[in-house]
Structure formats: C-alpha cells, structure tokens
Amino acid sequence: MSSSSRSVRQVSVGRTVAWVLLFILLIVTLFPFYWMLRTAFSDNTQLPGHPNSLLPVETTLGAFKRVLGLSSIEEAQAQGGSGAAVNFWLYLRNSLVVATITTVCQVFFSAMAAYAFARLRWPGRDKVFAVFLAALMVPPIFTTLPNFVLIKNLGLLNSFAGIILPGAFMTPFAIFFLRQFFLGINRELEEAAMIDGAGHRRIFFGMIIPLSAAPIATLAILTYINSWNDYFWPLLVGQQENVRVLTVALGVFRSQTPQGGPDWAGLMAATLIAALPMIILFLAFAKRITNSIGFSGIK
Amino acid sequence: VTATTNAPPDTRRSHGDSGAPPGKRRSLGDLKVAMIFIAPATLGFVVFYIWPTLRGAYLSFTEYSLLSAPKFNGLANYDRMIHDSFFWNALGVTVEYVVINIGLQTVLAVGIAMLMYRLTKSITVRAIILAPYLVANVVVALVWYWMLDVQVGIVNTFLGWVGIDPIAFFGDSHWAIPTVAGINVWRHMGYTALLVFAGLQTIPSYVYEAAEVDGSTEWKTFWRITLPLLRPVLVMVLVVTMIGSFQIFDTVAVTTQGGPINATRVIYYYIYERAFTRFDFGYASAMALVLFAILAVVSLVQLRLLRARESDLA
Numbered sequence: 148m149s150s151s152s153r154s155v156r157q158v159s160v161g162r163t164v165a166w167v168l169l170f171i172l173l174i175v176t177l178f179p180f181y182w183m184l185r186t187a188f189s190d191n192t193q194l195p196g197h198p199n200s201l202l203p204v205e206t207t208l209g210a211f212k213r214v215l216g217l218s219s220i221e222e223a224q225a226q227g228g229s230g231a232a233v234n235f236w237l238y239l240r241n242s243l244v245v246a247t248i249t250t251v252c253q254v255f256f257s258a259m260a261a262y263a264f265a266r267l268r269w270p271g272r273d274k275v276f277a278v279f280l281a282a283l284m285v286p287p288i289f290t291t292l293p294n295f296v297l298i299k300n301l302g303l304l305n306s307f308a309g310i311i312l313p314g315a316f317m318t319p320f321a322i323f324f325l326r327q328f329f330l331g332i333n334r335e336l337e338e339a340a341m342i343d344g345a346g347h348r349r350i351f352f353g354m355i356i357p358l359s360a361a362p363i364a365t366l367a368i369l370t371y372i373n374s375w376n377d378y379f380w381p382l383l384v385g386q387q388e389n390v391r392v393l394t395v396a397l398g399v400f401r402s403q404t405p406q407g408g409p410d411w412a413g414l415m416a417a418t419l420i421a422a423l424p425m426i427i428l429f430l431a432f433a434k435r436i437t438n439s440i441g442f443s444g445i446k
Numbered sequence: 447v448t449a450t451t452n453a454p455p456d457t458r459r460s461h462g463d464s465g466a467p468p469g470k471r472r473s474l475g476d477l478k479v480a481m482i483f484i485a486p487a488t489l490g491f492v493v494f495y496i497w498p499t500l501r502g503a504y505l506s507f508t509e510y511s512l513l514s515a516p517k518f519n520g521l522a523n524y525d526r527m528i529h530d531s532f533f534w535n536a537l538g539v540t541v542e543y544v545v546i547n548i549g550l551q552t553v554l555a556v557g558i559a560m561l562m563y564r565l566t567k568s569i570t571v572r573a574i575i576l577a578p579y580l581v582a583n584v585v586v587a588l589v590w591y592w593m594l595d596v597q598v599g600i601v602n603t604f605l606g607w608v609g610i611d612p613i614a615f616f617g618d619s620h621w622a623i624p625t626v627a628g629i630n631v632w633r634h635m636g637y638t639a640l641l642v643f644a645g646l647q648t649i650p651s652y653v654y655e656a657a658e659v660d661g662s663t664e665w666k667t668f669w670r671i672t673l674p675l676l677r678p679v680l681v682m683v684l685v686v687t688m689i690g691s692f693q694i695f696d697t698v699a700v701t702t703q704g705g706p707i708n709a710t711r712v713i714y715y716y717i718y719e720r721a722f723t724r725f726d727f728g729y730a731s732a733m734a735l736v737l738f739a740i741l742a743v744v745s746l747v748q749l750r751l752l753r754a755r756e757s758d759l760a
Contacts, residue, residue: 161664162565165565168557168561169565169571172558173574173575176574176577176636177574179593180577183589183592194598195597198598198600198603256490257487259484259486260483260486260487262483263476263480264484267476267479267480267483268475269475269476275484284742285499286692287693288717289498289738290494290495290498292498292505292717293497293498293501296501297493313490316487319495376582376583376585378582378699379695382699394583394584394585397700398584398699398700401588411595415589415592418584418585421585422581422582426580426581428580429573429577433569436573436580437569437640440641440644
C-alpha cells in the first residue's frame with residue numbers, strides 16, 4: 148500500500164470518528180430537553196413503572212394543569228401531585244414584569260452612559276470609565292449582603308421595585324459592550340449633524356441609537372435571558388407569592404415535593420414553563436445570540 | 447438645566463477633532479452634557495455597587511444581626527473564621543468543585559471547539575451546543591436531579607444496561623460534588639467551546655499550511671501550534687469561567703442544599719446560610735470579603751500567565 152493512500156484513509160477514518168463524536172455531543176446536549184418534555188406529558192403515578200419508556204407514559208396534560216392551578220386538589224392528587232396550591236401563571240407574569248423592566252431600563256441607561264464615555268469629551272472620562280469597569284471584579288455576593296440591608300431598610304422587600312432596582316440602572320458589562328460599538332461610529336456623521344444644529348439629545352436618539360440597533364438588540368436579548376434566569380437576588384428579596392419569579396417558584400415547588408413519591412411530571416412541566424420563553428427567544432434569535440458569544444464572552 | 451435640548455454653543459464647537467479652541471473651555475469639553483448622560487448609570491453605580499462594596503467591607507468588622515445597628519468588633523469575625531471548621535470545609539468543597547468543573551469543562555470545550563473548527567461552520571450546530579447555557583441554572587439543576595434520581599432516573603437505567611449498580615448521585619457524599627460539577631459542565635461547555643472557537647478563528651491559516659508542508663501530523667499540529675497560539679484566549683476564558691465557578695450556588699440550593707453531611711456546602715451557600723438563616727451578617731460579610739480576595743488573587747495570577755505568554759507569540 149502506498150503511503151499516500153494510507154494517509155487518505157487515516158484522514159477519513161479520523162473524520163468519521165470526529166463526526167461520530169460531534170453527533171454524540173449533540174445527543175447529550177439535546178436529550179435532557181427531550182426528557183423534560185417527555186416527563187412533563189406523562190402521568191406521574193405511572194412513571195416509576197416505565198422508567199425507560201422513550202415516549203410519555205400515559206400521555207396527559209395533567210401535570211401542566213396541576214402547576215398552572217387549573218385542576219382540583221383531588222384531580223391533582225390522583226395523578227401524583229402533592230395537592231399544594233401552585234400557580235405558575237402568576238410566576239410567569241412576575242418573571243415577565245421583572246425581566247422586561249430590568250432589560251428596558253438597564254439597556255437604556257447603559258446606552259446613555261456609553262454615549263458619554265464613547266462620544267463626548269470631558270475631563271476624567273477614561274478614569275471614571277475604568278472605575279466602572281473595575282466593578283466587574285467584585286463578586287456579586289459581596290455587594291448582595293449590603294444591598295439586601297438597603298432594600299430591607301427602604302421597606303422594599305417583596306416588591307417588584309426591590310427585585311428590579313439594583314439591576315435597573317446599569318451593569319459595567321452593558322456599558323462596556325455598547326461603548327465598543329459607539330466608538331466605531333463615524334465622527335463625520337456626527338459633525339455634519341452638529342453643523343445642522345442638532346444637539347446631543349437628537350444625535351443620541353436620532354443617530355447613535357438607530358445606527359447601533361443591532362448591538363443594542365443583542366445586548367437586550369442577553370440581558371433579558373440573564374434577568375429571566377437569575378435566582379439568587381429574587382430568592383432573597385422576592386419570596387412572597389405576589390412577586391415570586393419562576394426560578395424561585397421552581398425552588399419552592401421542588402422543596403415542597405414529598406421525598407417519598409416526588410411529583411416528577413409536575414416538576415418537569417414547571418421547568419418547561421420556566422424554560423420555554425427562553426427557548427422560543429433563542430429559536431427566534433439563535434444566529435444573533437450565537438454570533439455574539441465570541442465578542443461578549445471575553446469581557 | 448437638565449431640560450436643554452441643544453448643547454450650549456461652546457460645547458458644540460469644542461467637540462470635533464479639529465477646530466477646538468485652546469484653553470480652559472476646551473479642557474472642560476462636553477462635561478455638562480456628559481453629566482446628564484451618565485447621571486442614571488452613576489446613581490445606580492454608586493448606590494448598588496460602590497456604596498455596598500464599602501459597606502460590605504465595614505460590616506465584615508462588625509457584629510450585625512439586622513435587628514440592631516452593626517457593632518464594631520475588630521477582627522473577631524476573621525479570628526472566628528480561622529477556627530471555623532465549616533468555613534474550611536466550605537472552602538475545600540468549593541475548590542474541589544472548581545477543579546473538577548473547570549478542568550473537565552476546559553478540556554471538553556477545547557475538544558468541541560476543535561471538532562467544530564475541523565468539521566463544520568454550521569450555525570445550527572453552534573446554536574444547539576449553546577442552548578443549555580441559555581436555560582436557567584435552576585431549570586438545568588432540576589432536569590438533571592430527575593434524570594439522575596437513584597430509583598427512577600434514566601441515567602441509572604442506562605447504567606443498569608451496562609451492568610453498573612444504581613448510583614445515588616446526590617445522596618452519596620463522594621458523588622455529590624462531582625455530580626453538581628458535571629451538571630454545570632453540561633450547561634457551560636458549549637458556551638466555553640464557542641469562546642475557544644472564536645479564538646481558533648484568529649489563528650492565521652498560513653501557520654497550518656506551513657505545518658502541513660513540513661509534514662506535521664494533525665496530533666502534532668494541535669500540541670505544537672494550535673494550543674500554544676490559543677493560550678492567550680484560553681487564559682482569558684479560564685479567568686472568566688473560574689470566577690463564575692467559585693460562585694456556584696443555584697445548583698446546590700435547589701438540589702442538595704449543602705448535604706449530604708456538608709458534602710456540597712460550598713462557600714457561597716455557607717455565606718448565604720449564615721446571612722439569611724442565622725442573620726449573622728457581620729460574619730457572612732467577612733467571608734464574602736475573603737472570597738473576593740481569593741478571586742482577585744486567582745485572576746491576577748492567571749492574567750500574569752497571560753502576559754508571560756504574549757512574548758512567545760511574536
């Protein structure tokens with residue numbers, strides 16, 4: 148056998164193995180999502196009898212009805228629920244309120260600050276920016292404890308304001324991210340607008356924001372996802388039902404589940420409800436989100 | 447003052463690169479407008495970042511139960527920390543978690559990034575790999591909590607097929623931390639792989655072409671060329687992911703809650719317990735400050751390594 152044909156075969160064997168590995172990786176990535184779906188549509192009392200059935204066991208919407216508070220206690224218990232009152236509609240609404248307000252405020256105020264850091268000239272600008280960036284180094288738990296004290300003293304425990312306020316004004320990352328894009332906008336455009344008599348407010352709203360629509364949208368999506376997925380802060384300040392967000396509700400639901408016969412179907416239906424909006428958001432913006440990672444990750 | 451729609455004329459003139467008048471007015475530049483634009487962000491920054499950082503440092507030298515004003519007690523919290531076996535246990539457990547989590551995650555991420563780089567540029571593949579990262583920690587933790595259940599979990603069913611006895615992933619103190627670490631590897635490896643993937647694309651193709659001309663094998667090229675050139679990106683990725691890894695909380699909070707017998711009582715969880723179930727805010731703040739210091743040292747050491755590497759890139 149000639150050496151060249153041997154190397155061709157080695158390469159193709161190598162590539163085949165590589166494709167198989169990639170395929171396995173995709174299955175390992177997707178399987179838990181499928182298993183969540185499969186369990187959520189199953190009848191909880193029947194689950195232990197068919198642990199390895201690939202399809203839902205006794206397909207039913209019972210688990211969803213249970214966690215959305217749509218079935219009676221008897222119905223819920225007949226299908227293996229705990230019978231405790233849960234209302235994931237309410238938690239879904241709360242998550243929507245918190246994530247939406249946080250995202251709109253944080254991105255807008257961060258864009259304003261990024262404009263001042265990128266497009267305006269003032270003494271001490273770069274030093275102030277460096278101080279803002281340095282805050283990335285402080286681990287959240289360190290500021291969380293005093294922030295909790297502050298929110299408590301303001302009487303904002305168990306209110307939307309208490310959950311939203313700390314994240315509503317800025318994050319160092321958001322300012323850094325937008326500043327990068329604002330820096331790249333052509334100065335001549337701005338100067339032409341100035342000559343036409345436009346002020347900074349008009350330049351910011353009429354030029355900078357429209358020209359940066361794509362990065363602002365990317366940042367907004369990432370902020371929304373982070374805010375939606377946050378657990379620690381809402382756990383501390385938003386325990387009560389009227390402001391309880393989905394992640395906190397999931398933790399509560401899990402701890403209420405009896406050790407003997409957990410309501411796995413209900414739990415998976417609840418996690419699916421919590422994950423679904425993010426999955427939909429991701430399906431809609433997969434390309435934008437995926438392409439942003441190379442940039443946003445290296446902070 | 448804040449209602450000005452148009453910038454004052456002197457600001458306008460001094461703005462551009464050219465034609466700015468020299469002297470004092472130039473040095474103030476757009477200060478007035480800038481103050482308006484950074485006002486909301488600065489308010490948030492001072493109230494929710496700067497002030498709590500200073501206050502947190504102060505609280506670490508006090509005894510504070512939330513009920514009465516903080517009482518200064520010098521280094522008592524730190525002295526107590528040195529003698530607190532739970533603190534050392536928490537630190538040890540956290541380090542074990544970080545080592546397993548970051549070690550496994552980094553190796554897998556580099557492997558996945560190489561696979562994608564060599565096989566496909568498909569955005570679909572990249573999107574699927576990223577998907578777990580976009581789902582909440584809590585959701586991921588609960589799905590795996592179910593899949594790894596000792597009695598009816600599908601993973602133990604799979605293990606049964608290859609003749610392995612069921613494993614109590616969360617109930618066995620030897621398995622608990624590796625399990626929690628593994629779950630978070632599953633959530634983060636795709637994200638980390640995309641970061642490495644971005645780094646791979648910055649390596650110029652002529653380097654590979656030269657290697658091929660020299661008859662280098664794929665394996666040799668990876669160790670001698672790809673990995674060394676990837677080092678700056680890898681160090682950056684390590685800094686970012688390791689800081690995140692030290693802050694493991696969500697997964698533990700919804701699954702093991704520190705158990706079995708302290709096996710997963712990581713430092714974040716221990717601080718949380720001290721502060722919010724014992725209302726021991728002074729002591730909790732002291733531990734948070736120590737964690738802060740550890741993270742700062744870890745990042746500094748890693749960044750030093752990064753700088754050392756830059757020279758052998760040229």
